[in-house]
Amino acid sequence: MIRDFLEIHGEYHDDKSFKDLTTLKMGGPIRHLIMPESAEDLKTIIAYLKTERIPFKIIGNGSNLICGEAEYEGVVICMKKLNTYRISEDEVYAEAGVLVPNLAMILAKQGYSCLEFAAGIPGCIGGLVYMNAGAYKGCMADVVKEVMVLKDDQLVWMNNDELKFSYRNSIFHSHPHWAVVAAKLKLERKPSEEIEELMADRLRRRRETQPLDKASAGSCFRNPDNDFAWKLIDSIGYRGFSINDVCVSEKHSNFIVNNGNGTADDYLNIVYQIQDRVKEKYQIRLVMEVEKFNC
Ligand SMILES: Cc1cc2nc3c(=O)[nH]c(=O)nc-3n(C[C@H](O)[C@H](O)[C@H](O)COP(=O)(O)OP(=O)(O)OC[C@H]3O[C@@H](n4cnc5c(N)ncnc54)[C@H](O)[C@@H]3O)c2cc1C
Numbered sequence: 221m222i223r224d225f226l227e228i229h230g231e232y233h234d235d236k237s238f239k240d241l242t243t244l245k246m247g248g249p250i251r252h253l254i255m256p257e258s259a260e261d262l263k264t265i266i267a268y269l270k271t272e273r274i275p276f277k278i279i280g281n282g283s284n285l286i287c288g289e290a291e292y293e294g295v296v297i298c299m300k301k302l303n304t305y306r307i308s309e310d311e312v313y314a315e316a317g318v319l320v321p322n323l324a325m326i327l328a329k330q331g332y333s334c335l336e337f338a339a340g341i342p343g344c345i346g347g348l349v350y351m352n353a354g355a356y357k358g359c360m361a362d363v364v365k366e367v368m369v370l371k372d373d374q375l376v377w378m379n380n381d382e383l384k385f386s387y388r389n390s391i392f393h394s395h396p397h398w399a400v401v402a403a404k405l406k407l408e409r410k411p412s413e414e415i416e417e418l419m420a421d422r423l424r425r426r427r428e429t430q431p432l433d434k435a436s437a438g439s440c441f442r443n444p445d446n447d448f449a450w451k452l453i454d455s456i457g458y459r460g461f462s463i464n465d466v467c468v469s470e471k472h473s474n475f476i477v478n479n480g481n482g483t484a485d486d487y488l489n490i491v492y493q494i495q496d497r498v499k500e501k502y503q504i505r506l507v508m509e510v511e512k513f514n515c
Contacts, residue, residue, distance in 0.1 A: 222252055222274060223294070230256035230264050231301060238514075241279060241298060242419040244478055245343060245435040246487065247287030248515070251294070259368070259375060259401050261376035262302070266399065267373050269295055277513060278399050280344030281319065281330055284351060288484045288515025299346050302401070307332065311365060315402045316346030328419055333410040333468040334363050339419040340426045341438075346400035350392045352385045356422060361385035363405045383453040388442060388509055395491035432471040440491065441474055441506040449506055450474040463489050484515040 226232050232254055236249025256262040269276045275294030279285065298317075305314040305323060307330065314323055320343055324335035337358030341348060349367055352360050364385075365375045383389040392398055426432060441449035450473045455458065459473040466482035468490060469475040476487055491508060498506050 222272075223273075225268055226252060226254045226265065226295070229261040230254045236296075238282070238285070238292070241296070242282035242285050242287060242437070242451050242512075243435060243485075244282075244286055244437040244482075244515055246289075246478055246482055246484055247285075247320040248289040249291045249292060253296045253298060255298045257301045259302070259370070262297070262299075262401065263318045263370055263375065264372065265295075265297060266370060266397070270373075272399065278346070280317065280347030281342060283341075283343045284347065284509070284511055285513050286437055286484050286487055286510050286515065287513050292514045292515060297399075299344060299399075301345075306392060307407070310407050310510055311404050313402060313404050314345045316344060316349075316400045318345045319343075319349055327407065328415040329412055331409060331412045331415070332405050333415055334405050334417050334483065336415055336422070337362075340423050345403050349383075349400045349403055350390055351388055352390050353388070359385070362406045365404045365406055367448075368401040370401050370427075371395065371397075375401060382404045383496045387449065429472055431475050433465050434475075434479065435482075436469070436475050436477045437510045439474045440508060440510050441494075442509045444504050444506065447504070448474075452502060452504065452506065453494055455486060456494065456501060458490075458497070459492065466490060468494075484512070488512070488515070 235353045236253045237249045239245050256265055276297055278297045280299050300317040302315040303317040305318050320338050320341055324339040327334050337356045341353050348360050364380050366379050369376055369378050443449050453473040458468050460470045463486040465479040466486040467477055467479055469477050476490055495506050498504055
């Protein structure tokens with residue numbers, strides 16, 4: 221019944237798991253996965269799921285998620301097929317499923333400064349807006365003009381001020397049923413070589429300092445005020461600590477990586493141990509940046 225409805229509103233799968241859809245490559249089966257190809261289909265799907273009281277989760281590239289092993293009995297809506305973009309003189313319109321590193325490269329080649337800070341963030345536009353993702357002192361709040369939001373069954377444009385951006389946070393955290401459908405980002409003209417050089421330099425630094433050859437969800441913890449999570453983790457001796465296939469990276473101690481058959485239980489066991497030790501030693505509560513889902 222759900223399947224019959226979903227199949228006519230996008231690409232439908234009943235044989236996928238969170239292992240397939242997250243960069244951490246962990247997590248159990250997904251009963252229904254739907255990938256809508258238009259905003260209208262997305263609107264119809266969400267209206268139906270709300271009316272039928274069927275739980276759902278919207279995802280982009282799954283690069284900030286840690287998912288449990290139990291089957292997810294609701295519907296995962298993956299936005300990656302909503303992936304068109306249009307560049308005009310001073311802005312780019314990009315749908316939620318556009319992969320940010322790809323867009324950053326395209327803009328750089330055409331001489332547009334905008335997403336240099338995000339070239340190494342392996343998420344989609346919707347996920348980066350949701351997280352107000354950032355790096356190198358830049359974040360989405362600096363470049364977003366407006367976001368098209370599906371809320372209360374309507375498609376509306378919300379401007380930057382209305383999105384309540386703060387450190388790795390936005391209004392969407394308190395409205396899990398709202399969907400980011402597209403965003404307009406500010407562009408500035410700059411020589412391509414200058415932008416490409418900056419991005420290449422930052423990507424090189426990332427390769428040197430982050431375990432990019434391993435499955436991960438990026439930084440596990442937020443940096444506390446005036447401190448760095450990796451330093452605190454090092455100081456309690458957890459660099460390299462592992463439980464089964466899940467390991468605190470030797471290369472960057474705020475990255476927890478999956479060496480193959482890791483599970484969310486192993487990952488969270490490490491997280492809770494680190495939180496306890498850091499609390500004991502420094503009275504600082506490390507807060508997860510990675511989001512737990514279905515666990
Ligand atoms: C190697 C690596 C490096 C990283 N480096 C950085 C970094 O430098 N800075 C940084 O900030 N992050 C970093 N991250 C974390 C991650 O890439 C970001 O948090 C990114 O914003 C997540 O985007 P996503 O599309 O993968 O979102 P997902 O992981 O799919 O989803 C994350 C959250 O966003 C919600 N969401 C996704 N799309 C939508 C939508 N269209 N509408 C509404 N809600 C939506 C989901 O429900 C979920 O709650 C890194 C991750 C990895 C693996």
